[in-house]
Amino acid sequence: MNKWIEKNFGKAWMALVYAFLYVPLLFMMVFSFNSTRQDANFTGFSLRWYEGLTKDTKIVEGFWLSLQVAAVTGVLSAILGTFAAFVLVRYRRFPGRTIFSGMVNAPLVMPEVVIGLSLLLLMVGAQNAFGWPERGLLTIVLGHTLLGMAYGMVVIQSRLMEMNRSIEEAAMDLGARPMQVFFLVTLPNIAQAILAAFLLSFTLSFDDVVISEFLSGPGVNTLPQVIFGYARRGINPTIYAAATLLIVTVTVVIVGYSVWVARQTRKREREVAAAMRAETAALAAT
Amino acid sequence: MTNSAFPVPGKRFVIGVPYTWLFVFFFLPFLILVYISFVDMGSDIHPFKPLWDTTTGVLKLKYENYWSIFRNGDNGALFETLYIEAYMRSLWYAFGTAVLCLMIGYPFAYFIARSRPSVRPALLMMVMLPFWTSFLLRVYAWKGILADQGIVNQLLTALGIISEPIQMLYTNVSMLIGMTYVYLPFMVLPLYANLVKMDFRLLEAAYDLGTSPFKAFWLVTVPLSKAGIVAGFMLVFIPALGEFVIPSLLGGPENVMIGRVVWDEMFTSNNWPRATALAVVMIGLIIVPLAIYYHYTGDAADDKK
Numbered sequence: 001m002n003k004w005i006e007k008n009f010g011k012a013w014m015a016l017v018y019a020f021l022y023v024p025l026l027f028m029m030v031f032s033f034n035s036t037r038q039d040a041n042f043t044g045f046s047l048r049w050y051e052g053l054t055k056d057t058k059i060v061e062g063f064w065l066s067l068q069v070a071a072v073t074g075v076l077s078a079i080l081g082t083f084a085a086f087v088l089v090r091y092r093r094f095p096g097r098t099i100f101s102g103m104v105n106a107p108l109v110m111p112e113v114v115i116g117l118s119l120l121l122l123m124v125g126a127q128n129a130f131g132w133p134e135r136g137l138l139t140i141v142l143g144h145t146l147l148g149m150a151y152g153m154v155v156i157q158s159r160l161m162e163m164n165r166s167i168e169e170a171a172m173d174l175g176a177r178p179m180q181v182f183f184l185v186t187l188p189n190i191a192q193a194i195l196a197a198f199l200l201s202f203t204l205s206f207d208d209v210v211i212s213e214f215l216s217g218p219g220v221n222t223l224p225q226v227i228f229g230y231a232r233r234g235i236n237p238t239i240y241a242a243a244t245l246l247i248v249t250v251t252v253v254i255v256g257y258s259v260w261v262a263r264q265t266r267k268r269e270r271e272v273a274a275a276m277r278a279e280t281a282a283l284a285a286t
Numbered sequence: 287m288t289n290s291a292f293p294v295p296g297k298r299f300v301i302g303v304p305y306t307w308l309f310v311f312f313f314l315p316f317l318i319l320v321y322i323s324f325v326d327m328g329s330d331i332h333p334f335k336p337l338w339d340t341t342t343g344v345l346k347l348k349y350e351n352y353w354s355i356f357r358n359g360d361n362g363a364l365f366e367t368l369y370i371e372a373y374m375r376s377l378w379y380a381f382g383t384a385v386l387c388l389m390i391g392y393p394f395a396y397f398i399a400r401s402r403p404s405v406r407p408a409l410l411m412m413v414m415l416p417f418w419t420s421f422l423l424r425v426y427a428w429k430g431i432l433a434d435q436g437i438v439n440q441l442l443t444a445l446g447i448i449s450e451p452i453q454m455l456y457t458n459v460s461m462l463i464g465m466t467y468v469y470l471p472f473m474v475l476p477l478y479a480n481l482v483k484m485d486f487r488l489l490e491a492a493y494d495l496g497t498s499p500f501k502a503f504w505l506v507t508v509p510l511s512k513a514g515i516v517a518g519f520m521l522v523f524i525p526a527l528g529e530f531v532i533p534s535l536l537g538g539p540e541n542v543m544i545g546r547v548v549w550d551e552m553f554t555s556n557n558w559p560r561a562t563a564l565a566v567v568m569i570g571l572i573i574v575p576l577a578i579y580y581h582y583t584g585d586a587a588d589d590k591k
Contacts, residue, residue, distance in 0.1 A: 021412075024427035025424070027427050027430065028423065039436070040435050040436055083303050100304075103308040103309075104308065106312065110572070111569075113568075117548065117565055122314060125318060207420050228422060228534075235433070239426060242423070243419075243426075246420055258411060
């Protein structure tokens with residue numbers, strides 16, 4: 001009896017929640033092909049909103065700016081996230097460790113409004129004192145990296161914690177210098193997590209509105225800022241077209257990444273199994 | 287031997303890089319924020335006055351920025367300002383969102399955790415996928431869906447449930463739908479992580495001893511997943527409290543949350559000291575539930591290593 005309830009109620013509940021999660025995405029994909037501005041009746045198929053997208057200079061410029069910001073943020077966050085994760089996992093004792101751990105994690109819980117506001121105050125202060133930096137790409141990157149670094153650190157930290165230290169020790173015993181150990185042993189082992197950190201902070205940056213709103217200068221607008229401006233004014237199917245392109249891109253990247261990870265894991269398992277077999281064979285031979 | 291592969295100068299470098307970065311771009315801005323919240327509003331092009339009054343040589347903290355959050359004028363009633371209203375509304379929306387996410391997300395996470403192990407990665411990926419596509423665009427879609435002439439109203443009219451469109455957009459309804467929609471994955475993932483580790487033989491034992499499924503759920507499953515519930519609740523509540531985009535797109539003038547108020551004080555009223563004071567109080571609102579959370583869970587996560 002309760003098996004039956006669980007099975008069918010469970011399936012129905014899951015279907016409903018997945019529908020809730022995907023209806024907005026499907027809605028935008030469908031109405032991006034609509035021939036009129038309406039978004040309740042499908043009046044006919046057309047590509048006019050996609051054409052409009054390529055002709056909208058604000059959107060095109062915003063897209064390139066966002067791409068640059070996200071790429072730099074992704075790289076910086078992955079590097080700084082690796083540093084921070086390494087410090088937290090490997091150095092248990094150093095003066096100021098508690099403050100350090102607090103500072104790395106704080107951006108995860110701080111409202112973006114507060115992060116944006118306080119960084120804006122710093123930038124204004126720096127500009128008054130040194131006449132630099134001009135608000136724009138650089139300041140947006142700094143804001144996004146603060147957030148991206150924290151998320152990247154979490155991803156890399158968990159990988160670093162589950163990593164087997166004995167292979168590093170083996171490398172050291174065989175005479176590798178610390179730098180060699182890091183670049184030849186540690187780094188390849190956490191490479192997957194670093195890539196994940198890059199993707200995560202890239203996405204966060206590419207998607208962020210709030211921090212960019214605080215830190216961008218006049219006339220410098222990222223893609224989400226442009227969309228946010230349009231969105232507050234009302235219905236604009238051009239945004240649906242942009243959304244559709246984004247959804248397709250993200251799906252391809254995520255599915256591709258998952259397949260790659262699964263393949264890597266299987267490959268490693270095969271290699272381990274092969275090594276084990278060779279080992280047993282060698283043992284048996286003696 | 288030390289606990290590190292690196293000799294001392296290397297260790298200094300590895301710690302120094304992220305430390306310096308965080309000091310300059312996190313700690314320093316935070317100090318400036320707190321500083322400005324204690325000074326007078328400036329005049330002309332200067333948004334604030336220095337703390338140190340050069341004419342009288344007196345160092346004076348201005349508490350007025352904080353006082354003005356809690357009462358109107360010097361003799362006004364306490365806690366009856368627009369700011370307090372915005373704080374209360376933010377707390378209410380954040381709490382409502384967390385409760386809705388829990389109600390929808392708990393059974394959902396439970397059923398994923400009880401599904402066949404081979405399909406779980408795919409099911410989880412389907413939760414994560416919308417999360418990776420633009421947050422802004424997904425919120426925007428609801429604007430079209432919930433509009434007076436949108437598909438929900440059209441559908442309800444066609445089914446004869448309502449005779450004329452009901453207003454959902456720019457109300458509590460659209461706010462809660464939008465926020466629940468955005469934050470649901472934050473609830474599902476920690477709950478799933480917790481439930482998937484649960485030993486379901488305990489449930490079977492309860493059934494064998496004659497407990498009804500409903501009672502067994504409340505007496506066995508829920509208490510065992512308490513950590514996941516609390517974690518999910520915090521992960522939804524905290525970011526929801528500072529939400530800025532959703533009220534701007536799906537809310538009306540009556541649904542203003544505190545993030546927007548900070549923005550308006552900063553850029554519309556140009557009152558930097560008050561904007562920063564509001565932000566400091568906002569941090570306080572977040573630290574309290576976090577402190578309670580850490581008090582009960584212990585900062586085990588950080589010390590376990």
